[in-house]
Amino acid sequence: MELRRTLHIERRNPMEVFTDADCIIFRKYEVSCTFCGNENDVTLFKGKALCDDCRRELVAKAASPTV
Ligand SMILES: [Zn+2]
Structure with missing residues (x-):
């Protein structure tokens, strides 16, 4: 730091x-997304790189358990 x-x-x-x-x-x-390889808007979530699209998808799936 x-x-x-x-x-x-x-x-x-x-x-x-x-x-x-x-x-x-x-x-x-x-840094590229762990799931789709996207390099835009990537944030780290629990040590994994996650793009904005996948993050939203994850949130959507979390919101609806019957996928
Ligand atoms: Zn992604």
């Missing part, structure tokens, strides 16, 4: 961090 703030990386752009010997490597972490 401290590094992110220092480097002015927005929370919306997650980074992968690798350590290699005494180097630290940052790479942009491309």
